[in-house]
Amino acid sequence: HVQLVESGGGSVQTGGSLRLSCAISGFAYGSYCMGWFRQAPGMLREGVANIVHTGATTYADSVKGRFTISEDNAKNTLYLEMNSLKPEDTGMYYCAASSGSGRCSLSPLNPRWSLGDWGQGTQVTVS
Numbered sequence: 001h002v003q004l005v006e007s008g009g010g011s012v013q014t015g016g017s018l019r020l021s022c023a024i025s026g027f028a029y030g031s032y033c034m035g036w037f038r039q040a041p042g043m044l045r046e047g048v049a050n051i052v053h054t055g056a057t058t059y060a061d062s063v064k065g066r067f068t069i070s071e072d073n074a075k076n077t078l079y080l081e082m083n084s085l086k087p088e089d090t091g092m093y094y095c096a097a098s099s100g101s102g103r104c105s106l107s108p109l110n111p112r113w114s115l116g117d118w119g120q121g122t123q124v125t126v127s
Helices: none
Strands: 003-007 010-012 018-025 033-039 046-052 057-059 067-072 077-082 091-098 122-126
Touching: 003 091, 018 033, 018 091, 018 122, 033 067, 033 077, 046 067, 046 077, 057 067, 077 091
Parallel strands: 010 122
Antiparallel strands: 003 018, 018 077, 033 046, 033 091, 046 057, 067 077, 091 122
């Protein structure tokens, strides 16, 4: 049974920073892909960043240079360091993990994510 639990969200002022964590248990790593997604009220869920088993990372254009995805496999934890936060970064942030095959995409519609495992989310509010 795979479980992902996000933490670290909160309310910050514009220009502030937050670090999100995603504790992962029961996951069979293999050729994995892990990612962070977000969803603002009334908006579609969008990919923010992902990391694959090789260590390669991908970022949405809107967060490049401000957000950093990383992992600590010894602690079974995925992180998202967020700096220079903007009001448009506000939303519910979800982590997801996929041990399947196929391209690791930022699109939440990618089959790897629809067949993957998701956390319940943590709220980030920037004002």
